Amino acid sequence: MRLELRDVWHVYAPGNGFELPALRGVSLTVEDGEVLGVVGGTGSGKSTLVQHMNLLLAPTSGAVFVDGVDAGTLRKSELRRRVGLVFQFPEQGLFAPTVEEDVSYAPRQLGLAGDEVRGRVRGALESLDAAHLARRAPYTLSGGEKRRVAIAGVLAMSPEVLVLDEPTAGLDPVSRERLLELVTGLRSAGTSVVLVSHDLDEVAEVADRVCVLEEGRVRSIGDPAEVFYADPEVAPATVRVVAALGNICPGLGRPVRFGTTLQALRGLLEARG
């Protein structure tokens, strides 16, 4: 699925004195089967932006298109099924008395058969290392456990676009790596993923393109190497190391991912050392 936001503005609480344009004319696309990283400072509009992707928030002006069709004309239920959103605060998505029921909720809504639902729930929980939590009450989980269950709940819906708002906040490092592998795997299977994150290193690892938001506007969008090397101050550690060596060692190129950066630096040390 291809998602497009065209000149989207969003003003919270119009007319109450704290009127604030959180989005100021954002245009961007999420291409079919790509991973789009969304980064930007606190309050820059990332969560507001991604809640427009399934019209949980309606644009004050501008429009959202799904495969060229105005999303406003689609049924909400259909849109929410095709574009799955995991909230920044996982508690916002957890309601049922047990984890299992919570994760079953969306597939049940789809009218799937019992076996199919159970299969999906098990698969989703397993892919997040959360199968052991199935019988627990969501409110008794630790922070990172809640996060995993909230992601599983949306994953079980098999959306065409998976939108993750700070999905790795609160995950332990191994779980974080596993989640990034999951994102890469979904992408290979044709799912588009929108990944909002403060962790530029993880965005660098999985994103096909990066969008930088600043005060409700798109500051830059495109190839991660283009975006990050244009502004190494706000770039992942890999890019900052290479950029600091850049003038002296132009042969390094512009690696972004950890593996390619390590290889480039190794090459440099071996050639000279």
Next chain:
Amino acid sequence: MGVVGPNGGGKSTLVRLLNGLLKPDAGAARVYGRNPATEPFEVRRKVGMLFQNPDNGLVAPFVEDDVAFGLENLGVPREEMRVRVAQAMRAVGLSGYERREPHTLSGGEKQRVALAGILVLEPEVLILDEPTSMLDAAGRREVLEKVRYLRGEKTILHATHHLEELADADRVLVLNDGEVTADVTPDRLFANAGLLRENRLSLPPVLRLAADLGLPLHRTPEDLATEILAEIGDGAGVP
């Protein structure tokens, strides 16, 4: 002291025991010799606690009331309260947000408000449960600078999944499955691949690059770049 370990390892449980929200089933918790379970108010006077989820702590109608909440409980006079709240709001970069409703804030803004609510109390002990999880790079740096500034003066317990935040800690406690699996200096932890792996930890990217290149564990990209330059300078010379 840093506290790290897998999800569900027991970090948040530990901090809740220290502030009297939970009682131990066996054994005892003491803060300045007092039992937090039976004397929670005495303990909370000395211990400022930042909860893991900034959403849960914010209850007042306006941001400024939320930040003032703890001071009201301590019976601080109105005038002094106003000054201290304004200071704390400034310290976390949220001046102008006083009359905003907490539920309308972004994730990072909420976390900053929660932090202001602790700093304003000037407690002797700070317990921070993943204080930077929702912050951008600048916000993260500011919080860590604050922690660095207060250390030596205050006791700080800092739970996190980001090991780089603990590079300056005196000790790091590793909690896994409810047990202390290590109590070490950050350098020892960073250098112990087995210990990291067993506890679902991994080195942050700069340290990992340095380790994989066989170089000293520099913490910042700039320091690592300098080290690399020094290395290649010894070889064929820098063009």
